[in-house]
Amino acid sequence: MRVIVQKFGGTSVATSEGREKCRRRVMESIERGYRPVVVVSAMGRKGQPYATDTLIDLAGGIVGERELDLLMSCGEIISAVVFCRVLREKGYPCVALTGGQAGIITDSSYTNARILKIVPDRLNKELADGKIVVVAGFQGMTAEGEITTLGRGGSDTTATALAAALKAELAEIYTDVDGVMTADPRVVPEAQVLTRLSYQEIMEMAHLGAKVIHPRAVEIAMEGQVPLAVKGLDGQGNGTLIGNYHTVTADRVVTGITHLKGLAQFILRFNDEDLNLVVFQRLGNAQISIDLIQVNPGLIAFTVLESAAEKARNVLGDLPMEVEVRSGFAKVSAVGGGMRGVPGVMARVVAALNRVGVKIHQTADSHTNISCLVEESDAEKAVRALHDEFNARAK
Structure with missing residues (x-):
């Protein structure tokens, strides 16, 4: 059957x-x-x-x-x-x-x-x-x-x-779109449908703000080795096929650009290094998800959804530290398995955002993505700049 x-x-x-x-x-x-x-x-x-x-x-x-x-x-x-x-x-x-x-x-x-x-x-x-x-x-x-x-x-x-x-x-x-796109088509009208993606690539994109499919759904599909197809209800094509595909090509470092708005940045300053563990334990026990984590001597920076900011402030409020909370941020990410081991990708990201006057407040990277925290008002400008820089396109 x-x-x-x-x-x-x-x-x-x-x-x-x-x-x-x-x-x-x-x-x-x-x-x-x-x-x-x-x-x-x-x-x-x-x-x-x-x-x-x-x-x-x-x-x-x-x-x-x-x-x-x-x-x-x-x-x-x-x-x-x-x-x-x-x-x-x-x-x-x-x-x-x-x-x-x-x-x-x-x-x-x-x-x-x-x-x-x-x-x-x-x-x-x-x-x-x-x-x-x-x-x-x-x-x-x-x-x-x-x-x-x-x-x-x-x-x-x-x-x-x-x-x-x-x-x-x-x-x-x-x-309501024809598949997984190289960027949100409402922000980048020339964004194209990606015809094939690996489970890992779509999971990264989903976690980082692409809204066409939930990341947990991708995890389950990958665990069960179920091929996925993301399609537009009105579309005539095959949409985006997702599976165990090798999508890395020599001329494509970045697969797509994602963005996620509605973030708050926390900057914690303190003298007692033992507070590092206490901070993360309290946030974890309170079921508060944090991102873009940066840990330096006497300083921790991270982001949360703005809807969780007040709860996070209350959880940390009695600790002997300075807690600075700033709202109105967005995370813009370049995603692609092709950046693994390729030098200079971060330099291109920074240069592209500098050219259009977007200030970077924080960064994080892995083998398959680079994420930048920017002011929410600059998010769409940043997406367009990175899409242009990496010539993100379907294959």
Whole structure:
């Protein structure tokens, strides 16, 4: 049995026109000889009745996390039932399942649960019976039967986890762009679709700000060796194929440019070197994710999301140190396996940003990316400058 998993986002299934386009994509997969499992997100965006952010606002921040997960799971369930109806109207046998009914077992970390295992018995039975299975994304169930949600990007994670459990030939992620681009096309209009990427490259890009797929979904696909395709719902091409590809070429040092806004920079100054460990232990215990970490004698610098800045300040507030917090930053990154071992890449990054008057406040690098902290107002200018410098292009 050749299985394909197809994931459609909230804007794709929000309108009757969009749902019809999704239906055609499912029909195309059947014509290609696949048995489709469809994963859907909640319909629409914030302000629309069943969107996840709308449901969160409805709760008003008063209910507990368990009850919040119950509420947030409703959007995807509604979406699954509605899309199942669309398929049935065209005469296709179909069944809608919640995440729990699909066998997704998670831990009990409400609002940000992690998938522990998938028991695919129900899915295999429905597929063997000739049905199209439509699964509500973004959710699962604990071993005790409590409903959980998987956090941001949870429907992507649902799709790749199901694909791995079902040993699917392919998982397709449909978006509002034609694939993974060399940069955000809203910032760089001439950005192009990357036809092939390795798991490592797309994971770097996703972690560093590319929003077409969630990094945890890529990790699961890589662990399960599931080929991915990121496609535009309206596109005619193959989109971006992701797998164990060797994408490094001699003339391409950088694959793409990403950016992430909404960051705050912390600069800590102190005299007691023992505080190094205390700082990182406190931030870790408080579940605060930090980035662009710099450690020097008597000084630590790092970034957090602005939404976590106040919490981080409170966690460190009683320590004997000077805590400086500055908001309004963005991280701009050049990503590519081709920079490994190539001298002068950082020099080109700095020169490109200097030419357009962008001040670099902090940097970090690895074998496959260089990231610069810049003022948020300079982020788009920085992206365009780096895209031009490295002639980022599809292959």
